[in-house]
Amino acid sequence: VMAEAVKFRRRRVLTPEEEERQQLMEEMAQTRLLLNQAYADFNVQSDPDLIDSCVFTINALRSRHSYLVRQMKLLETRKGDVG
Numbered sequence: 001v002m003a004e005a006v007k008f009r010r011r012r013v014l015t016p017e018e019e020e021r022q023q024l025m026e027e028m029a030q031t032r033l034l035l036n037q038a039y040a041d042f043n044v045q046s047d048p049d050l051i052d053s054c055v056f057t058i059n060a061l062r063s064r065h066s067y068l069v070r071q072m073k074l075l076e077t078r079k080g081d082v083g
Contacts, residue, residue, distance in 0.1 A: 020075055
């Protein structure tokens with residue numbers, strides 16, 4: 001009986017820049033998810049205090065998303081300077 005060769009797929013080792021990019025992408029995805037949830041909460045609230053709370057949350061998440069976009073652009077700029 002001939003033994004079947006088992007192929008193991010090796011994971012390529014990511015560079016620090018690739019790891020940072022992957023982390024930023026994951027954080028951006030999580031922030032977008034939280035932002036969508038915050039908008040959904042805003043749309044169902046009727047109490048003024050809860051509406052204010054939703055607005056603050058939305059603004060905070062939008063600021064975080066803007067920060068992550070800037071970090072991604074900075075990473076891409078550094079990558080272009082090196083490569």
